[in-house]
Amino acid sequence: MATAARTLLSRTLQSTARQAFPKPTLRRNLATFNTTSTRTTAQPLRRARQTRFQSTEAAPKKGGNGLLLGALAVAVLGGGGYAYTSGALDAYLVDPEEAKKPKTGKGWIPSFKDYQDVYNDIAAILEDNDYDDGSYAPVLVRLGWHASGTYDKETKTGGSNGATMRFEPEAGHGANAGLVVARDILEKIRQKHPWITYSDLWTLAAVCAIQEMGGPIIPWRPGRTDKDVAACTPDGRLPDASKEHKHIREIFYRMGFNDQEIVALLGAHAIGRCHPDRSGFDGPWTFSPTYFTNSFYKILLETKWIYKKWKGPVQFVDQESGSLMMLPTDMALVKDKEFRKHVERYAADEKTFFDEFAAAFGKLLELGVPFEKDESFRFKRTTDDE
Numbered sequence: 499m500a501t502a503a504r505t506l507l508s509r510t511l512q513s514t515a516r517q518a519f520p521k522p523t524l525r526r527n528l529a530t531f532n533t534t535s536t537r538t539t540a541q542p543l544r545r546a547r548q549t550r551f552q553s554t555e556a557a558p559k560k561g562g563n564g565l566l567l568g569a570l571a572v573a574v575l576g577g578g579g580y581a582y583t584s585g586a587l588d589a590y591l592v593d594p595e596e597a598k599k600p601k602t603g604k605g606w607i608p609s610f611k612d613y614q615d616v617y618n619d620i621a622a623i624l625e626d627n628d629y630d631d632g633s634y635a636p637v638l639v640r641l642g643w644h645a646s647g648t649y650d651k652e653t654k655t656g657g658s659n660g661a662t663m664r665f666e667p668e669a670g671h672g673a674n675a676g677l678v679v680a681r682d683i684l685e686k687i688r689q690k691h692p693w694i695t696y697s698d699l700w701t702l703a704a705v706c707a708i709q710e711m712g713g714p715i716i717p718w719r720p721g722r723t724d725k726d727v728a729a730c731t732p733d734g735r736l737p738d739a740s741k742e743h744k745h746i747r748e749i750f751y752r753m754g755f756n757d758q759e760i761v762a763l764l765g766a767h768a769i770g771r772c773h774p775d776r777s778g779f780d781g782p783w784t785f786s787p788t789y790f791t792n793s794f795y796k797i798l799l800e801t802k803w804i805y806k807k808w809k810g811p812v813q814f815v816d817q818e819s820g821s822l823m824m825l826p827t828d829m830a831l832v833k834d835k836e837f838r839k840h841v842e843r844y845a846a847d848e849k850t851f852f853d854e855f856a857a858a859f860g861k862l863l864e865l866g867v868p869f870e871k872d873e874s875f876r877f878k879r880t881t882d883d884e
């Protein structure tokens with residue numbers, strides 16, 4: 499192994515534990531709590547790679563290999579041009595002459611590589627040790643979900659097409675509190691890639707965040723357009739965490755989801771946390787809030803939950819450590835028989851969860867979008883790079 503590579507590996511391995519549980523309380527609690535996913539500790543190398551590419555350093559250049567593959571591809575195919583594709587290798591199928599042209603103006607069509615570049619730039623800014631649990635990834639997932647979850651299948655209004663949360667009526671909706679953090683960091687990416695629409699950018703960022711946290715590959719298509727303030731949806735389309743089964747079904751059936759898809763989507767609560775100054779609720783759902791795993795379901799089933807004694811809204815904490823939480827809507831997933839059977843399936847088999855989450859989340863991000871192309875991109879994780 500080359501010295502530089504060895505040094506890098508050693509540096510990343512040393513920081514893995516710190517990155518995995520950036521908050522001392524989370525690290526400490528892991529030692530006394532046995533129901534969390536074992537993947538976090540069982541796959542240090544993968545996490546090390548993830549850490550490396552989530553660092554504040556610029557994402558690694560594709561370098562010689564990329565150029566070589568590009569040249570080969572061009573030679574073999576007689577010029578790649580615009581490639582709607584799902585193969586990771588095809589990221590490089592860009593005609594060098596095309597690449598020199600300015601990325602703007604009539605007739606210019608972004609290639610898969612242009613979108614992968616956006617993906618890589620988002621991946622490079624995810625980590626920030628001064629923010630929450632050390633990563634913006636969870637709040638980017640929440641932005642993508644809240645931008646899309648306003649969809650109403652009857653009136654065909656709302657959804658990710660439009661990025662109307664840029665405007666005050668929708669930005670100010672209670673459910674969207676705190677999402678300004680996500681919109682602001684993506685603004686930096688938009689300045690570098692001004693050709694991408696906000697609605698494509700926000701959904702792509704959610705895909706990037708999930709993949710870079712070790713989650714499944716989520717098929718993604720470009721083609722959303724930004725709308726103006728008139729397209730803002732009325733308040734109340736997103737779920738209220740203090741409610742239960744009936745409300746959850748009303749909200750998600752309105753978007754066009756079934757029970758299985760609802761349970762799959764809620765597995766995203768494996769990542770991130772509640773903030774008292776945003777939703778009023780407090781705490782993370784898992785001990786590994788920056789890693790996408792099936793641990794939400796395991797913890798939900800295996801833990802003894804008690805009401806949190808505090809002046810805030812009704813929520814649950816784990817009896818053993820008092821540091822994990824569940825919302826009333828989360829608890830509804832184990833109380834309701836139909837929901838519970840999927841919770842059990844996902845707790846028992848992470849691959850099934852990943853497959854069904856990827857399908858449901860991809861669907862969520864596409865609700866109400868009039869795409870012209872059927873084929874989806876599958877972005878390459880920066881963590882799979884070595």
Ligand code: HEM
Binds near residue numbers: 827
């Ligand atoms: C019944 C449905 C849902 C309810 C009631 C709900 C409620 C909440 C609440 C109250 C928070 C805390 C916000 C804060 O204080 O910062 C939150 C965070 C979060 N939610 Fe949900 N959620 C639901 C569904 C979903 C879905 C479908 C996804 C994605 C597929 C999702 C992803 C997230 C993520 C990633 C966070 C963490 C954000 C962060 O750490 O900043 N949620 N959710």
